[in-house]
Amino acid sequence: MLRPRLLVAALLAAALAYSLRGVWQRVVRMLTPGSVCTDADASPVRVGLLGAAKIAPFGLLHPASRLPCAVRVVAVGARDAARAAALAKQWGIQKHGTYSTVLGLEEVEAVYLPLLNGLHYEWAAAALRAGKHVLVEKPIASNAAEARSLARLAKSRSLVLAEAYHWRFHPIASRLKEVMRSGELGQPTSLEVTAGLPSPDALFSAGRSALRLQRPEGPPPAKMDVSLGGGNFMGQGCYTVSVARYLFGEPLRLLNASAVEDVDGSRADLGTSATLLFPKGVTAVLRSSALSIGFNVHLTASRGSLSLTNYLFPHIYHALSVHPDSAPARTERVYGDGAPTFELQLAAFAAAVRGRSRFPITPADSVENMRWIDAIYDATGLGKRPSRDRYARQQLHRLSGDAVYSHLAEEEAAGQLASGEAALLAVGRLLCGEGAAAARPVRLLAAIADASFAEAPAPPCPTGRRNLLQLMLHHGFMSEAEMLAQCRACVEAHAQDAKANKVNVSGSDEAQLEKARKILLEEISPELEPLGMKVAQKKLQGVLYYGVVNLRDDEAGVGSSLGKPQREFFHMLVAAIKASEGKAVDATDAQNVRLDLKGGKMSMDETEDCLEQLSAGGWLAKTEEGHYSLGIRSELQELYPIQRAAAPAADVSG
Ligand SMILES: NC(=O)C1=CN([C@@H]2O[C@H](COP(=O)(O)OP(=O)(O)OC[C@H]3O[C@@H](n4cnc5c(N)ncnc54)[C@H](OP(=O)(O)O)[C@@H]3O)[C@@H](O)[C@H]2O)C=CC1
Numbered sequence: 103m104l105r106p107r108l109l110v111a112a113l114l115a116a117a118l119a120y121s122l123r124g125v126w127q128r129v130v131r132m133l134t135p136g137s138v139c140t141d142a143d144a145s146p147v148r149v150g151l152l153g154a155a156k157i158a159p160f161g162l163l164h165p166a167s168r169l170p171c172a173v174r175v176v177a178v179g180a181r182d183a184a185r186a187a188a189l190a191k192q193w194g195i196q197k198h199g200t201y202s203t204v205l206g207l208e209e210v211e212a213v214y215l216p217l218l219n220g221l222h223y224e225w226a227a228a229a230l231r232a233g234k235h236v237l238v239e240k241p242i243a244s245n246a247a248e249a250r251s252l253a254r255l256a257k258s259r260s261l262v263l264a265e266a267y268h269w270r271f272h273p274i275a276s277r278l279k280e281v282m283r284s285g286e287l288g289q290p291t292s293l294e295v296t297a298g299l300p301s302p303d304a305l306f307s308a309g310r311s312a313l314r315l316q317r318p319e320g321p322p323p324a325k326m327d328v329s330l331g332g333g334n335f336m337g338q339g340c341y342t343v344s345v346a347r348y349l350f351g352e353p354l355r356l357l358n359a360s361a362v363e364d365v366d367g368s369r370a371d372l373g374t375s376a377t378l379l380f381p382k383g384v385t386a387v388l389r390s391s392a393l394s395i396g397f398n399v400h401l402t403a404s405r406g407s408l409s410l411t412n413y414l415f416p417h418i419y420h421a422l423s424v425h426p427d428s429a430p431a432r433t434e435r436v437y438g439d440g441a442p443t444f445e446l447q448l449a450a451f452a453a454a455v456r457g458r459s460r461f462p463i464t465p466a467d468s469v470e471n472m473r474w475i476d477a478i479y480d481a482t483g484l485g486k487r488p489s490r491d492r493y494a495r496q497q498l499h500r501l502s503g504d505a506v507y508s509h510l511a512e513e514e515a516a517g518q519l520a521s522g523e524a525a526l527l528a529v530g531r532l533l534c535g536e537g538a539a540a541a542r543p544v545r546l547l548a549a550i551a552d553a554s555f556a557e558a559p560a561p562p563c564p565t566g567r568r569n570l571l572q573l574m575l576h577h578g579f580m581s582e583a584e585m586l587a588q589c590r591a592c593v594e595a596h597a598q599d600a601k602a603n604k605v606n607v608s609g610s611d612e613a614q615l616e617k618a619r620k621i622l623l624e625e626i627s628p629e630l631e632p633l634g635m636k637v638a639q640k641k642l643q644g645v646l647y648y649g650v651v652n653l654r655d656d657e658a659g660v661g662s663s664l665g666k667p668q669r670e671f672f673h674m675l676v677a678a679i680k681a682s683e684g685k686a687v688d689a690t691d692a693q694n695v696r697l698d699l700k701g702g703k704m705s706m707d708e709t710e711d712c713l714e715q716l717s718a719g720g721w722l723a724k725t726e727e728g729h730y731s732l733g734i735r736s737e738l739q740e741l742y743p744i745q746r747a748a749a750p751a752a753d754v755s756g
């Protein structure tokens with residue numbers, strides 16, 4: 103009885119092993135390093151890795167080891183320097199440190215950027231500004247505005263900006279298009295593209311929702327954190343847009359879109375579907391789900407149909423099934439020499455960096471892809487992924503930098519330098535014009551920055567004090583290495599002006615840094631004092647950072663003049679004002695805030711006094727109708743912690 107069963111099992115196992123041997127061989131090939139480069143004329147692109155990401159071995163490290171004449175990984179940076187060191191040791195990478203360390207290395211020509219989606223913009227921009235070519239994981243940024251800004255930056259510096267839609271590089275992708283265009287299936291009528299691979303977060307969410315469990319307290323998992331560019335359509339759905347656009351070009355419009363939200367109000371989707379309309383009436387249904395399996399394409403045409411199974415990792419396995427109405431169905435497979443998509447992509451990137459060929463996914467293409475992702479998110483009601491607040495604020499700082507300098511120049515010329523609030527109001531007027539707007543410079547600026555920061559050009563090169571300050575405001579905190587890289591890149595770009603520049607690149611790195619440091623601390627910082635600002639230095643994990651911060655410790659200021667319940671009242675009132683629609687609360691609502699105090703009681707009269715005191719001190723502003731909004735000092739209070747937050751908290755010295 104047992105023997106026939108064993109025999110069947112053995113036969114089945116053998117058949118399975120036989121049918122999977124190709125898969126096995128290709129996986130082994132993907133993970134086996136190539137030999138060393140023996141071509142004496144080869145000039146491998148020296149790549150730095152930004153982030154010890156899970157995808158990094160597949161996206162860069164294994165492929166680079168297969169392409170020793172085209173690519174050499176020379177440095178790795180991670181938030182945690184020890185992690186970078188461990189990865190460097192494991193892969194025999196010479197240099198390691200933070201992201202900024204990598205960007206500051208002259209030998210690094212290009213970076214591979216596999217950080218979380220919401221960090222792509224920041225670090226791709228920093229890399230481009232440091233003069234590095236960039237291969238950035240998909241999707242290129244959090245939204246189209248950021249993508250556009252990166253595209254412009256890359257163009258202005260003649261650098262390669264490549265978005266890693268690796269599936270496009272496999273021969274089955276071009277074969278798919280070729281069959282569609284050959285006419286054998288007639289005119290395409292509709293397309294369906296899916297993207298799905300369960301993630302632990304998604305499985306957890308599904309289980310939690312099925313069992314009606316609450317999500318644990320604390321921030322959402324990173325890939326579901328909208329402020330980090332999270333959501334399933336960002337991670338997986340972006341592929342479906344790229345497939346549809348690859349096959350049909352630009353959509354005419356979005357017909358519909360819907361999403362399943364993870365946690366109510368989270369704006370992160372577990373799955374999304376959308377329909378795009380293309381020319382000639384072709385519709386494309388795109389579906390992404392963190393709970394389904396499969397990256398597949400199904401095309402229906404007037405005289406047949408086709409399906410491609412596993413367009414995303416076709417080097418492992420795939421099947422292109424073609425069903426013409428007038429001929430027998432067939433299945434095609436194109437493995438070439440077994441090269442994985444990632445390897446083909448890296449080779450294409452290296453060729454583009456060396457100027458041998460154009461990377462097929464152009465920055466303009468990336469912007470368009472992102473535009474449709476934005477549109478789909480907007481149509482689902484979840485909204486496109488926001489830019490991280492910090493960057494909008496940085497732009498705000500850049501604009502402020504201009505205004506600060508104009509103000510100082512004007513006042514200086516008139517021989518009367520205003521200081522404190524008066525100076526700030528003057529800056530506000532410069533930025534926002536006369537009238538009520540000028541009394542709310544910070545809020546107005548935030549609105550301006552939110553709307554247009556990605557459109558604004560990068561700050562000019564640090565060829566003088568003013569531009570060095572702008573650069574500082576734009577970047578938030580900058581490490582010394584970043585500062586040096588910026589100075590070097592800019593002065594190289596303006597070599598003819600180098601002699602005239604106050605910040606130039608002559609001399610050793612240390613001498614250049616010393617010069618920039620001196621200008622910042624001895625010239626710029628004192629000039630900012632009338633405005634209540636200064637240039638501060640922060641040392642974090644051995645790296646020295648520079649940034650512009652508030653000179654006055656306003657938090658302590660309000661603390662010393664108010665008692666404990668008054669302080670709590672003030673903070674609660676600020677929160678109520680910020681949460682209100684018109685950013686103002688009426689006198690009754692302001693009084694009612696005292697009823698929720700936890701750390702002490704305040705009578706109505708005490709509350710009235712406190713409101714008076716806060717208004718007189720510039721912490722609150724009282725409108726003619728008797729409503730309370732944020733006063734200038736509170737507005738500033740809103741602004742400056744952001745500068746401090748640009749780098750993790752640490753002691754401020756200098
Ligand atoms: N081409 C493909 O097939 C795939 C592409 N991807 C893409 O690659 C990118 C990375 O994905 P994956 O490797 O899965 O991501 P990881 O979860 O490994 O995170 C990537 C990096 O982001 C940083 N990071 C992680 N969490 C945080 C956080 N909470 N705050 C700040 N930084 C954080 C870490 O950098 P550090 O190491 O410095 O700490 C980490 O190494 C994404 O853009 C994704 O879309 C992902 C999977 C497959």
Ligand SMILES: O=C1OC[C@@H](O)[C@H](O)[C@H]1O
Nearest residue numbers: 298299300301337338414
């Ligand atoms: O790029 C990707 O490809 C594979 C997916 O599982 C992953 O979530 C995604 O980021």
